[in-house]
Amino acid sequence: MTRYSGPADTFVVTLRMDPASASRLDTLRERFFPAERNFLKAHLTLFHTFNPQQCEQLLTDRVVRDWSAVRLEFRAPVSIGRGVAINVNSDELIARHARLIQLIGSEELTPQDRRRLRPHVTVQNKVTPNVAAATLLEIQSTFVPWIGQGVGLDLWRYLGGPWAPHQHIPFSTISLADSALPPAFEPSEPVGRPR
Secondary structure (H helix, E strand, C coil): CCCCCCHHHCEEEEEEECHHHHHHHHHHHHHHCCHHHCCCCCCEEEEEEECHHHHHHHHHCHHHHCCCCEEEEEEEEEECCCCEEEEEECHHHHHHHHHHHHHHCHHHCCHHHHCCCCCEEEEECCCCHHHHHHHHHHHHHHCCCEEEEEEEEEEEEECCCCEEEEEEEECCCCCCCCCCCCCECCCCCCCCCCC
16 A cells, blocks of 8 residues: 655545535535634545545546536435534446546555445534534424535645645536526435435
């Protein structure tokens, strides 16, 4: 396995969401995430620990650059024990994550990054279980599921807490208008914990 010499050599890979979805999720995160720990905007993490060589593989892969926008179903708030996340359903995103594992080579990834993706966006973390339970009830009381899109990949340099933008890889086709809120939808199957 590749070894890292420190935070300057460590990167995080996230899915960039359409602006309306990102805005909705940022609003929840700003409201519920402990302010002293909230260094980031809402994000959907694909890989937690990349090195510079893995970033380069991602940036130069032709298949990745030709990907179109991916459908995301923001289904329901769920408990993550000491916080709350929004469950995201997307078989296509899970398949693309598996493709990236093949591209990089699973033996070169951390155990966490080798696992099957369970897409979610964390809007609260590192609180007591009681606070998390109250937050879950509050978000559930007004939550309306919606459909959005993943529109690209973002690479971030990990700085030991905060992240610094490193590079963006846009997907080739985006169909939702940036200014429109994603439409609500009726879930086609029961909602539950993130997969």
